[in-house]
Amino acid sequence: MKMIYPREEVCIACRYCEIYCAIEHSRSKDPVKTFKMESPQPLPRITLMEEGALSFSLQCRHCKEPDCAYACITGAMYKDKESGVVIHDPNRCIGCWTCILACTKGSIRRDESKRVAVKCDLCTHLEVPACVANCPNGALLYLEAV
Amino acid sequence: MKSFLLPEFLVERDENRCIQCKVCITQCGFETHYFDEELGRVMHKEERCVGCQRCAVFCPTNALIIRPHPWNLRPHANWTKERYYDLTKQAETGGVILVGSGTDKPHRIYWDHIVLNASQVTNPSIDPLREPMELRTYLGSKPDALEIKDGELETELPPQVKLETPILFSALSFGAISYQAQESLARAAKEVGILFNTGEGGLPQSLKEYGKYAIVQCASGRFGVDLDYLENSAMIEIKIGQGAKPGIGGHLPGEKVSEIVSRTRMIPKGTDAISPAPQHDIYSIEDLSTLIYALKEATNYKKPVAVKIAAVHNSAAIATGIVRAGADVVVLDGLRGGTGAAPKIIRDNVGIPIELAIAAVDTRLREEGIRNRASVIAAGGIRCSADVIKAIALGADAVYIGTAALVAMGCTLCQKCYTGICNWGICTQDPKLAKRLNPDITTERLVNLVKAWSNEIKEMLGGMGINSVESLRGNRLQLRGIGLADWELKVLGIKGAGE
Numbered sequence: 032m033k034m035i036y037p038r039e040e041v042c043i044a045c046r047y048c049e050i051y052c053a054i055e056h057s058r059s060k061d062p063v064k065t066f067k068m069e070s071p072q073p074l075p076r077i078t079l080m081e082e083g084a085l086s087f088s089l090q091c092r093h094c095k096e097p098d099c100a101y102a103c104i105t106g107a108m109y110k111d112k113e114s115g116v117v118i119h120d121p122n123r124c125i126g127c128w129t130c131i132l133a134c135t136k137g138s139i140r141r142d143e144s145k146r147v148a149v150k151c152d153l154c155t156h157l158e159v160p161a162c163v164a165n166c167p168n169g170a171l172l173y174l175e176a177v
Numbered sequence: 178m179k180s181f182l183l184p185e186f187l188v189e190r191d192e193n194r195c196i197q198c199k200v201c202i203t204q205c206g207f208e209t210h211y212f213d214e215e216l217g218r219v220m221h222k223e224e225r226c227v228g229c230q231r232c233a234v235f236c237p238t239n240a241l242i243i244r245p246h247p248w249n250l251r252p253h254a255n256w257t258k259e260r261y262y263d264l265t266k267q268a269e270t271g272g273v274i275l276v277g278s279g280t281d282k283p284h285r286i287y288w289d290h291i292v293l294n295a296s297q298v299t300n301p302s303i304d305p306l307r308e309p310m311e312l313r314t315y316l317g318s319k320p321d322a323l324e325i326k327d328g329e330l331e332t333e334l335p336p337q338v339k340l341e342t343p344i345l346f347s348a349l350s351f352g353a354i355s356y357q358a359q360e361s362l363a364r365a366a367k368e369v370g371i372l373f374n375t376g377e378g379g380l381p382q383s384l385k386e387y388g389k390y391a392i393v394q395c396a397s398g399r400f401g402v403d404l405d406y407l408e409n410s411a412m413i414e415i416k417i418g419q420g421a422k423p424g425i426g427g428h429l430p431g432e433k434v435s436e437i438v439s440r441t442r443m444i445p446k447g448t449d450a451i452s453p454a455p456q457h458d459i460y461s462i463e464d465l466s467t468l469i470y471a472l473k474e475a476t477n478y479k480k481p482v483a484v485k486i487a488a489v490h491n492s493a494a495i496a497t498g499i500v501r502a503g504a505d506v507v508v509l510d511g512l513r514g515g516t517g518a519a520p521k522i523i524r525d526n527v528g529i530p531i532e533l534a535i536a537a538v539d540t541r542l543r544e545e546g547i548r549n550r551a552s553v554i555a556a557g558g559i560r561c562s563a564d565v566i567k568a569i570a571l572g573a574d575a576v577y578i579g580t581a582a583l584v585a586m587g588c589t590l591c592q593k594c595y596t597g598i599c600n601w602g603i604c605t606q607d608p609k610l611a612k613r614l615n616p617d618i619t620t621e622r623l624v625n626l627v628k629a630w631s632n633e634i635k636e637m638l639g640g641m642g643i644n645s646v647e648s649l650r651g652n653r654l655q656l657r658g659i660g661l662a663d664w665e666l667k668v669l670g671i672k673g674a675g676e
Contacts, residue, residue, distance in 0.1 A: 040612060041612055041615040041617075043204075043602075043612060045200050045203050046199065046200060047200065047237070050198050051237075062196060062237050062238050063193075063238050065196070066196035066197065084607075084609040168613065168615045169615045
């Protein structure tokens with residue numbers, strides 16, 4: 032499977048990854064409408080981590096042994112056997128946040144407005160995930176997992 | 178003291194488009210934009226804006242327009258807005274006004290008054306897409322004559338450096354520019370088969386592999402100069418002057434002398450790197466000759482040695498002295514050449530346009546019968562491939578591009594290079610700003626620029642019916658002047674259009 036790999040040495044902490052992730056997961060897919068009209072606002076599923084000059088964007092690693100999926104009490108979080116993508120089904124999520132406790136990477140966020148977990152879905156409907164396609168400095172790569 | 182100056186730029190934020198994403202805040206190193214928690218929206222302090230356009234380019238919804246402040250003073254042809262600004266600033270600070278980049282004054286750009294020829298009927302033009310076209314250029318001293326015996330060259334040639342196209346990257350020193358910027362220039366030079374120039378900042382150990390593509394500069398501060406540095410190079414350049422600031426030295430502030438800059442320049446970390454105005458061991462042509470031969474001796478006569486001067490009133494006479502002193506290459510840097518920092522008054526008022534200097538030097542060297550003894554590189558304000566081809570037709574062997582290369586990397590000529598803050602990651606040592614240049618991307622941008630210009634040069638050569646750049650060199654009959662006075666045509670050695 033293909034995975035997103037951050038390159039901290041060229042990450043410019045612009046937060047494009049977060050913005051374009053939110054836009055991609057919006058209803059309108061339009062930057063202005065996403066942030067000015069949509070309620071509740073779609074959350075980015077990627078987080079820019081920053082301290083001084085060090086920055087990179089953190090997203091779900093789609094682990095081979097996903098602790099979040101093992102911990103999920105409703106089966107909302109599961110690893111798709113075929114694609115290897117760790118998928119979250121908001122319809123089955125009860126917002127217990129057990130996945131957040133279990134995730135060792137800190138890649139899952141809470142959507143308080145809907146009381147469900149949100150995480151990177153690798154934009155499987157796109158050829159290249161929105162964060163990677165829109166990164167202005169080549170700081171996110173979409174490569175075959177090693 | 179209350180400042181009487183208005184901000185130089187206006188920040189116009191279209192609130193209907195602004196999505197409060199804060200990208201502008203992250204991208205401005207001058208801290209122009211900020212988020213006001215109470216108002217719950219992004220605001221700005223215009224007086225901090227330098228007009229570099231980084232925020233406007235990165236705004237995902239194009240909500241920002243940065244434009245010069247109208248400053249509606251009563252219009253005055255003599256006491257212009259700029260004069261008023263500088264006067265007021267000096268009244269408030271008592272200082273010399275510093276500036277970066279090349280002069281922005283409307284000195285005559287002769288390139289725009291020179292047109293090229295093309296073949297019609299009596300000689301055929303050449304299609305570079307179908308026929309071979311030679312741009313390869315060799316820099317170095319050429320012998321007076323060649324002796325050939327049994328089909329073999331008998332004459333021993335002085336050292337030559339090969340360029341795949343007659344373009345080189347100008348001196349941009351590490352310390353002034355970021356590591357990423359120098360790496361990009363080095364990698365691009367390697368990829369297109371040209372050379373980059375270390376400026377006077379040395380070559381970091383980690384970029385040593387690019388030494389073969391480096392012109393290593395030996396300037397008045399002698400920063401980073403040792404035997405390894407000289408030997409690991411394509412060519413050595415003695416820097417006497419710079420077009421943007423003839424007669425003026427350099428000053429890299431201590432804040433920019435980081436650990437790696439300090440190791441590369443061989444000076445203590447955090448100390449100012451001061452390059453004296455003159456080279457204190459060169460007060461005459463004889464002294465220059467001593468240094469040229471010292472460098473040649475040190476490198477076993479394997480490297481061509483260039484001498485770079487700012488184009489000034491008596492450049493032609495100086496150039497003959499340089500050639501007679503033993504230089505293999507003469508570099509002329511014109512009035513419009515760039516800099517990381519210079520007093521504005523010097524940048525805008527000292528030196529002569531490169532076009533006139535090339536013609537004057539080429540003419541003088543030919544008259545004295547020594548033109549073959551040195552190549553001539555022209556620098557300072559080469560903006561496009563037509564400027565390159567006109568410079569070559571006027572008599573240059575190749576050109577240096579500095580500002581054009583910077584623009585290819587992202588520079589928007591905001592002229593704030595001297596502040597140490599560069600939002601485009603070029604002229605800074607701040608690790609957070611410097612990583613904005615991804616050398617993979619920047620190298621590609623530079624390579625694209627050189628390839629695009631090379632293709633255009635081939636097209637123009639083909640139009641003239643010339644299949645080798647060598648045949649254009651000093652071929653001033655391919656040029657005509659428009660709107661130039663007799664003295665200008667005479668100095669340029671070209672006819673007026675229609676003549």
